[in-house]
Amino acid sequence: MSSWASKLPSFGQSKSAEKDETSLITLLDADQCADLTFLIATITASMRQSLLDTFTAEELPLDSENAKSEEEVLKDAPSNLDDVDVAKDDKIKKERQSREEDARKELALPEFKELKKEMLTYFDGWRGSVISRVGEVVNSREEAKEQTRHVGGKQVEQIVKKSEAGMTSIKSLDAKDEDEEKAFKNLYPPVPNALTQVEEGKRALILHSLVLILLSLEHYSAHSRILLLYLTTSLGLGRDILKKDEETVAQGLLEAASHQLNADAETKKAADASQTARKWKVGLAGVAGAALIGVTGGLAAPLLAAGVGSMMGGIGLGATAAAGYLGTLAGSTVLVGGLFGAYGAKMTGRAMDEYAREVEDFAFIPIHRSQDPEHQDNESRRLRVVIAASGWLREPDEVSKPWRYIGKGTEGFALRWELKALLKLGHSLETFVTSAAWGYAKKKILEQTVFAAMTAALWPLGLLKIATMLDNPFSVAKYRAEKAGQVLADALINKVQGERPVTLVGYSLGARLIYSCLQKLAERKAFGLIENVVLLGAPCPSETADWRRIRSVVSGRVVNVFSKKDYILGFLYRTSSVQLGVAGLQPVVGVHGVQNVDVTELVDGHLQYRFVSGSILRKIGFEDVDIAEVEQAEAELAKEKENEEKERRRNEGSGGEEEVGKLETEVEKKQEQSFMQIMQQKTRNLDIGGFVGGRAGKGGQAEKVQEKEEKTEKIETGKLA
Known part of the structure; x- marks a missing residue:
């Protein structure tokens, strides 16, 4: 430079x-x-x-x-100094000093x-x-x-x-x-x-x-x-001006690069003869909708530079100045392609075999069809990327459906990971919360805090009898989330997103996956990649050491969204190390730059995050939230609660071993229906993997994948039970 x-x-x-x-x-x-x-x-x-x-x-x-x-704190401050308990205040002060001393020791490591x-x-x-x-x-x-x-x-x-x-x-x-x-x-x-x-x-x-x-x-x-x-x-400008600039620049760069290549037949011929250029041709075709290929090692076709200047000058800046400010980027299709993650946009299934050995299913699915590499044009490209991860599924299309509120001001991708494990968890969760045992238990534990229920083992016996139907799927999916998070870190470090900033959003085990990814990025000292992070109902520790690592690799906002009434998360986490804290149930304290958002008033059940994540993000000032989609999701939540209550009433009257068997049969039935949906999608060749392809989505491999998943699950269940 x-x-x-x-x-x-x-x-x-x-x-x-x-x-x-x-x-x-x-x-x-x-x-x-x-x-x-x-x-x-x-x-x-x-x-x-x-x-x-x-x-x-x-x-x-x-x-x-x-x-x-x-x-x-200000609201609760005593108005009468005579009411202040000095002994209690001294105890608080000593405990705070002890914690701060622990933090200093941690930072000295x-x-x-x-x-x-x-x-x-x-x-x-x-x-x-x-x-x-x-x-x-x-x-x-x-x-x-x-x-x-x-x-x-x-x-x-x-x-x-x-x-x-x-x-x-x-x-x-x-x-x-x-x-x-x-x-x-x-x-x-x-x-x-x-x-x-x-x-x-x-x-x-x-x-x-x-x-x-x-x-x-x-x-x-x-x-x-x-x-x-x-x-x-x-x-003194509005954020919409910056976002409009970003859109114009993205479209202008790709449009000018496309024009440059289309204008020179000899350049194309030379590129086709080059092995390196062929690699770029494959990748960049998905970026601009045209063969954006690196031509001469990159510099400076005058037409490209002039085209960029003309495109960029449309807002009022002089064409020569605009191209000059862009520097070498204005004269290189290779650099333009690299900026938008051209080669990573079309990674093959074979490449993923080496890239994601420990994850059976891993793909980035465009949230909006117009941003699908198979259908998009330059107008849908953006200079920013959002990757969203669901934490459990009930239907295959819920990989991307919960994230439809993410607007087109950014390039949005839903992360498809371990489809089968998440479907099994989703079906188990859905069946669990509509069971009679959970209905009875919830009334009882509402009298206690989540932490009291976790530490004092206040869970009713009837609930513990059906716990295995939920514990094993959760343990397996949690283990897979760790692995998938490490693969996501590898993908980002290898710039599948190009040279663009990434925002990560996830709920439940999707948040756990992002947590794992960020720990790996910190371990590998990968800075400047992540713009913002929002974790909702995260089943991961709230320890300061872990969140300090997270903060170090995030340039912008780190937001922890939690609910003190998330009894399902408390129940799922009851056998884990509670002394490390649970980020989805409490604030993360002691780390500068971490924003904690208490949604207890809004969320009293773990499954609600699927419907209210858009509403929460809009309220905390998240960019590019489609309000109409948020309102639709909120309406769906009301309907979901009504159906959940009906199902629970229907299940009342059964109990003990009879209910366990009934619930397990119901989960198996739902699982079979989901697997049939997946197979139908593959048969119709609809199972596309957007911005990075995954192994499980390739036709002809479904049976092998299923067999390997079942073996892995048995091993993991044995390890984690």
Whole structure:
């Protein structure tokens, strides 16, 4: 990234060459250019500080189960000092000090010292590249670097403090009823700067230019996306302007690359003769709907560069400036393809045999048909990716159905993993919660907290009799989630998503899978890949060490959504190590940058996450949520509750061994129906695996896969029972 001028001699940044065009140096005077580099230096310094705070011992509340938001603490504070119990307060203080001492010991471990060092090394490298590149465009590298030395420590601390995650209840979010833009500014507080005095049209062009300049680094790092979000609020602009820019750039790059290749028959002929180019041809066909192939090792067909400049200039930025800001990306179809994960988009089943040996079924399914590589065009491509993971299934199409609320502002994929294991778990869960035993038990345990029921073994005997029908499927699926999470980490490290930031969302064991993936990314020091993470009802530990690792590899938000009334999760987790905590039942405390959202008021059953995840994400300010789809899912939940109650009443009257046998028969029947659905899909060749293909979806292998799964399940059940 050191010699941009030599790579693009046609697009030098001299003022004389660009006076007749709209560019940053025609939009801004010298002082404003300096303001821009200082603003970027300040934002990146605050981003660095926020990451650094991950490795500090935060003040901890006494009882993580009963952790309160700042609002709740103030509300509950005694008005009369005579009512304060001094002895109790001293005990709380001592226990808090003990926990903070444990945190300091944890942070002193070589593992965390090494993780912190590697995280900062990566971030500082990225930050240095950004500052140098921006300086190269608007003033000079040395001047831009000098700006970073004058960023005030107090200002950085204030920005970090404003954007602290903390603890939130879904009830308080409902009460605030904030509009999207206000919530956006709360998440990414604007940094005061003189550029807000510039007229809005010019500020929009500044942001547009920065999108191109950051892409010229030949990747769209998760850190780059977070920087742009802060720049958007700091320039007084709405998030929709940034999202529109991202869409335009994605479409423009791919369109220009397509035109370049279609215009030159000799280039195509040469590419077909090249083995390397053939590889790209296969992969890129799924990206642009045309044979986007790397042609001459990448540089610079003038037509491509001119085409990119023309496409990008449509918003108001000069064509030469736009192409120049993109750097080598404007002249290389290989780099354009790499940005969008071209080769990874069409990984073969054979490649997956080596890639995912321990996972029988692993594929990325486009959430929206228009984003299916078999049907899409350039207009459906995006610079961001969301991967969503379900935690249990009742029908094969529930791989993607729960995630239909994810809007088309991002490229959305549902992760299909271990279909058979998740169907068995889903059928067992559905049958379990409609059983008479669970109906009786729920009335009894509602008098206790989930943790009391877990630690004091308060589960009724009738419930424990039918527990095996649920415990084994859960243990098997939980084990598979660990393995699938490691495969997902490998996929992301190998850039199947291209050079684009990824947001991960999952509920139940889908959240466990993401948790496993992030642990693996931290172990392999893979930074800059993940933009945001949201885990809903996660059956995984709430230990600070684990969440510190997670936070280190996520550039943006880490959100833990939990419910204190999720008795099903408590029951499933009752034989696990409760002292490590359960993230889906309580807040994660003591780790800077982790936002805890208490949805107890909304969720009183584990199976409800399937229907309310969209509603929760919309309330916490998640991007690209389709409100119409959210409302439809909420209506489905009401119907689901009604059916669940009817089924439970129907099951009343049976009990003991009779109910166990009846429930097991019901699960087997549902399982058989699901397997028939899968086989019918395969027969009709509908079982496509979007952005990465999986082994189980290939015709002719179903019987072998089933046989191997049954053997694996027996082994796992033996290990985990």
